[in-house]
Amino acid sequence: MSVFTDDVINFTSVLKMAYNFLSGREYLKKQKFRERKKLISVVLPFSDLSFAAGAVPVFPIRMESFNINQYLVALNSATSILGWGLTTKLLGFIKQFDALKIFDTILDEVLKSINVKYNEMYDLGVENGISSDFCYGIKGLYGMHVSKGKNVDANMNFAIRCSAFNKYYESLRKLVPRQIWVDIPSRNIGNALELLTENITNAISDLEDITGNHVADNSLNKQFRIGNQVKRYYKTIIYEISAEDFYPCNPATFAEILSLLGISFQDYNSNAQRYLENIANLVKEMRERIRKGIGMDVSKMPRILLTPVFGGWEPETQEFLYEQGARTLYADWEILGLLEEIPVSKGTNPVEEYARYLLNAATEGIGCDNNTLTDSYQRIAKKMNVDGIIFNQLFGCHSISNCYPMLREKVRKKLDIPITSIIFNKIGENVEQIKTRLGAYMEIVKPT
Amino acid sequence: MDAIELLSDYADYLREKKDQGKKIIGFMGHDNIPEELLDAAGFIPLRMIFAGNDDLMHASNDYLPPSTCSFAQSCIGLFSLKPSQYHFLNLIDHFLVSNHCVSDICTSEIITKYFKIPRLNFYISYTQDPEALKYFKLELLDLKQQLEKLIGREIKKQDIIESIRKYNLFKKKLSDINDLDISGVDKLKIFQKAILYGPVILPELEDFIQANNPNHAQNSKDSVDIFFTGCSIFIGDYLINLIEESGGDIKYFDTWVGDAYFSQVFEEEEITSNDDPLDFFVQRFENNKNGDHTVPYYFENKVTQIKEIIKEHQEKKGKKLRVINHIIKFCDHINIFQSFLKKELQEEGIQVLNLERDYSRANRGQLSTRVEAFMEMM
Numbered sequence: 001m002s003v004f005t006d007d008v009i010n011f012t013s014v015l016k017m018a019y020n021f022l023s024g025r026e027y028l029k030k031q032k033f034r035e036r037k038k039l040i041s042v043v044l045p046f047s048d049l050s051f052a053a054g055a056v057p058v059f060p061i062r063m064e065s066f067n068i069n070q071y072l073v074a075l076n077s078a079t080s081i082l083g084w085g086l087t088t089k090l091l092g093f094i095k096q097f098d099a100l101k102i103f104d105t106i107l108d109e110v111l112k113s114i115n116v117k118y119n120e121m122y123d124l125g126v127e128n129g130i131s132s133d134f135c136y137g138i139k140g141l142y143g144m145h146v147s148k149g150k151n152v153d154a155n156m157n158f159a160i161r162c163s164a165f166n167k168y169y170e171s172l173r174k175l176v177p178r179q180i181w182v183d184i185p186s187r188n189i190g191n192a193l194e195l196l197t198e199n200i201t202n203a204i205s206d207l208e209d210i211t212g213n214h215v216a217d218n219s220l221n222k223q224f225r226i227g228n229q230v231k232r233y234y235k236t237i238i239y240e241i242s243a244e245d246f247y248p249c250n251p252a253t254f255a256e257i258l259s260l261l262g263i264s265f266q267d268y269n270s271n272a273q274r275y276l277e278n279i280a281n282l283v284k285e286m287r288e289r290i291r292k293g294i295g296m297d298v299s300k301m302p303r304i305l306l307t308p309v310f311g312g313w314e315p316e317t318q319e320f321l322y323e324q325g326a327r328t329l330y331a332d333w334e335i336l337g338l339l340e341e342i343p344v345s346k347g348t349n350p351v352e353e354y355a356r357y358l359l360n361a362a363t364e365g366i367g368c369d370n371n372t373l374t375d376s377y378q379r380i381a382k383k384m385n386v387d388g389i390i391f392n393q394l395f396g397c398h399s400i401s402n403c404y405p406m407l408r409e410k411v412r413k414k415l416d417i418p419i420t421s422i423i424f425n426k427i428g429e430n431v432e433q434i435k436t437r438l439g440a441y442m443e444i445v446k447p448t
Numbered sequence: 449m450d451a452i453e454l455l456s457d458y459a460d461y462l463r464e465k466k467d468q469g470k471k472i473i474g475f476m477g478h479d480n481i482p483e484e485l486l487d488a489a490g491f492i493p494l495r496m497i498f499a500g501n502d503d504l505m506h507a508s509n510d511y512l513p514p515s516t517c518s519f520a521q522s523c524i525g526l527f528s529l530k531p532s533q534y535h536f537l538n539l540i541d542h543f544l545v546s547n548h549c550v551s552d553i554c555t556s557e558i559i560t561k562y563f564k565i566p567r568l569n570f571y572i573s574y575t576q577d578p579e580a581l582k583y584f585k586l587e588l589l590d591l592k593q594q595l596e597k598l599i600g601r602e603i604k605k606q607d608i609i610e611s612i613r614k615y616n617l618f619k620k621k622l623s624d625i626n627d628l629d630i631s632g633v634d635k636l637k638i639f640q641k642a643i644l645y646g647p648v649i650l651p652e653l654e655d656f657i658q659a660n661n662p663n664h665a666q667n668s669k670d671s672v673d674i675f676f677t678g679c680s681i682f683i684g685d686y687l688i689n690l691i692e693e694s695g696g697d698i699k700y701f702d703t704w705v706g707d708a709y710f711s712q713v714f715e716e717e718e719i720t721s722n723d724d725p726l727d728f729f730v731q732r733f734e735n736n737k738n739g740d741h742t743v744p745y746y747f748e749n750k751v752t753q754i755k756e757i758i759k760e761h762q763e764k765k766g767k768k769l770r771v772i773n774h775i776i777k778f779c780d781h782i783n784i785f786q787s788f789l790k791k792e793l794q795e796e797g798i799q800v801l802n803l804e805r806d807y808s809r810a811n812r813g814q815l816s817t818r819v820e821a822f823m824e825m826m
């Protein structure tokens with residue numbers, strides 16, 4: 001069942017983002033062969049350096065072919081000819097004749113096709129030698145590189161605290177021989193910042209070598225400026241719009257938008273400027289709808305933070321929570337400190353500022369241990385003022401989602417909101433159990 | 449000497465040392481920890497190198513999910529249940545949190561937090577490039593300061609050099625033992641004991657070498673020579689006996705309770721060539737190319753190393769070495785490469801058994817069947 005209301009149609013920005021996600025293959029082909037750009041595989045939101053080097057960062061699943069609804073194709077052409085304003089009006093008009101309700105299910109379809117592809121990639125990862133004991137993310141990502149790794153010119157690897165992830169990066173050498181490494185120090189001690197700055201400088205040299213472009217401070221600052229604006233809009237959605245009593249759409253749609261943002265934030269759909277325009281339009285559209293009273297009164301629906309989901313989660317969870325009268329919110333990148341802005345003012349050294357940003361995320365957001373990490377979860381849950389937390393425990397995750405017992409203890413002591421956990425291994429695998437658990441959980445989440 | 453006896457003696461030894469005013473620093477046993485620095489500061493380094501069982505693993509589930517490596521689970525279980533033969537763990541004064549892998553971090557953190565043992569930190573870079581080496585030095589300096597704060601005085605350069613010398617000699621002796629023509633079981637027992645006690649048992653090692661000189665070779669010609677890689681065999685684990693009972697004889701312990709521990713020995717000039725003895729540790733970290741912690745060349749180096757050793761063994765002994773890759777369930781570092789390792793080595797005609805297991809009793813029968821089948825295949 002689709003939970004999406006017919007108001008999705010007016011979120012042209014979301015649909016455009018969805019289109020850009022699904023049509024990645026064609027776009028990337030054009031970039032690679034016509035524009036002679038270099039493709040850099042990125043995972044996690046670490047695409048800034050690639051953009052600044054004039055390369056094209058790509059979250060590898062986007063090289064796959066997806067079935068794209070014809071409506072999305074038409075929408076894409078319409079916006080490029082008519083612009084956003086006219087397209088939105090036109091859509092409202094066409095909507096009246098949509099007897100088949102095709103539009104209503106579009107976003108749902110988009111996310112489903114991404115999920116199906118994720119599962120396919122997971123299977124491919126396992127078939128090609130990754131033990132099923134690893135987390136969903138690693139199996140899927142390995143599969144993505146088995147499938148399309150040959151198309152990329154290099155992998156951008158950021159060594160972080162998760163040893164499985166660092167080893168996964170190493171395992172990719174067989175599929176993508178060229179690797180660019182940024183080893184992020186575990187702790188901010190001594191001149192660790194200086195060392196990371198040097199690491200980033202080396203990574204930039206590698207990118208320059210691959211692309212043949214010189215990466216000037218200006219290019220970095222330009223990219224950081226775009227990134228900062230994107231992050232600001234992202235935070236507006238997380239902190240302001242998600243806290244409204246009136247949502248610009250059904251809360252299930254809202255959750256889908258957040259999940260689409262979460263996935264697409266990793267590579268800005270390979271085009272940072274376009275992504276910025278989309279997210280800016282998204283916020284504008286959301287505000288406008290709220291102002292006009294188009295959407296849904298959600299004041300009685302508790303706000304539940306579902307996290308972490310970046311390594312994979314059961315998408316049906318948000319649908320079920322909606323049925324149970326709750327709104328689902330996602331904020332992984334904010335929790336991990338990756339929505340912090342990078343200073344670009346005059347006189348700053350962009351490489352050093354980027355190093356500071358990464359070091360801060362590694363030491364204060366993700367943290368070098370679960371104590372720091374659980375503090376981050378707690379801090380953001382408090383800042384978002386959520387009514388409950390559902391912790392997604394990924395089977396095989398030894399780094400981020402294994403902190404649940406510690407988090408539960410802290411939340412109970414300090415936040416006094418209900419918290420529970422669900423186990424996730426593969427999309428579609430554990431749905432009934434999740435529902436049973438969440439059914440019980442929702443009994444104790446008081447309506448606001 | 450069986451594990452119970454070893455642990456009981458060790459407990460007595462620690463108690464005696466505590467009575468003499470010594471302090472103990474525990475840590476998860478892996479490479480790259482500069483135990484010489486702990487020693488130079490007057491501490492007894494205590495490596496957690498103990499095998500687990502069902503109870504120990506289950507006891508950890510209050511703190512970490514069951515999909516955590518069985519060794520890490522068991523380390524938590526030891527602190528949570530404190531079985532009688534492990535009461536000496538109560539004597540630990542500080543616990544070092546490190547990041548050999550992320551389970552090392554999480555487990556050590558839990559041990560310090562929930563079992564109220566004051567924490568020390570020592571984090572290691574994943575790469576070995578020049579900046580990573582400089583970061584390693586930063587961590588060394590920081591650890592030195594943490595230790596100095598505890599003892600209330602500076603750790604003298606000369607004391608560090610002396611400790612390095614002491615451990616170097618100790619590792620050389622272990623390396624000599626490794627060259628003896630004795631059974632794998634006997635070798636492992638002495639390795640485990642030595643790594644637990646440290647250089648204090650140097651005289652015992654010398655006696656052992658004397659008693660087992662090449663003229664006393666006792667190796668059976670019929671056994672299957674094994675190259676043992678992957679995760680270590682810890683104290684109290686039945687695996688080594690199981691391999692031996694199935695007709696295998698481990699000739700190389702390519703694990704850090706084994707070669708990875710004692711392979712890095714240095715000449716006197718190398719030890720004293722650095723103005724700052726901490727640079728010695730940096731150099732050792734840089735040389736540790738086959739250690740499973742590092743990226744991105746670990747796997748490549750490992751395959752090359754295994755091939756070379758197998759070739760050399762064949763030339764010297766006229767016998768083929770077979771590979772057992774020991775994978776403790778949910779061990780990230782070893783698990784991720786298991787199928788690739790098998791494929792690469794088999795392409796060279798080397799037989800490989802990926803032996804994945806946890807510490808549950810129920811596992812034993814299946815392990816035994818797999819090892820026996822592997823031996824019979826020969």
Ligand code: SF4
Nearest residue numbers: 135162311397398399
């Ligand atoms: S943190 Fe967890 S989910 Fe992410 S890569 Fe590591 S094991 Fe997988």
Ligand code: SF4
Nearest residue numbers: 517519549551779780
């Ligand atoms: S996961 Fe592997 S490397 Fe880490 S503690 Fe367990 S056995 Fe050791």
